[in-house]
Amino acid sequence: MPTYRISEAAALLGVSDDTVRRWADAGKLPTIKEPGSRLAIDGRDLAAFAADIAADDGSTGLGAPIVAESARNRFTGIVTRVLRDGVMAQVEIQSGPHRVVSLMSRESADDLGLQPGVLAVAAVKSTNVVIEVPRQPD
DSSP: OOEEEHHHHHHHHTSOHHHHHHHHHTTSSOOEEETTTEEEEEHHHHHHHHHHHHTTSSTTSOOOOOOOOOSEEEEEEEEEEEEEOSSEEEEEEEETTEEEEEEEEHHHHHHHTOOTTOEEEEEEETTEEEEEOOOOOO
């Protein structure tokens, strides 16, 4: 399972590094120690936390009005849920306060290794949502 540095978690949640540290210090967001004594967050814990705060009706403070948009949008976020059946998969990504859902073949979800906690990008064009997985550092 991937882990995320404090700064990476902050970017995914749409808040400052200090906010993530305060949540961790308050016991709201569990952390682990990586080699070298750096704090990190397990991907599954971050996925669950992202879904929880998004359900808190704008508690992240990101309710600014939209002033511009494009025909193609990309939402970097964390996979919070994957439901698979025999042929299809439903993938949910939490990108800051935004929940994005994609329906795709089970084979595609399996090939991408999608599971809660994985970093992914939802590329939205028209009515289709395409899930992309960025290269992970070695």
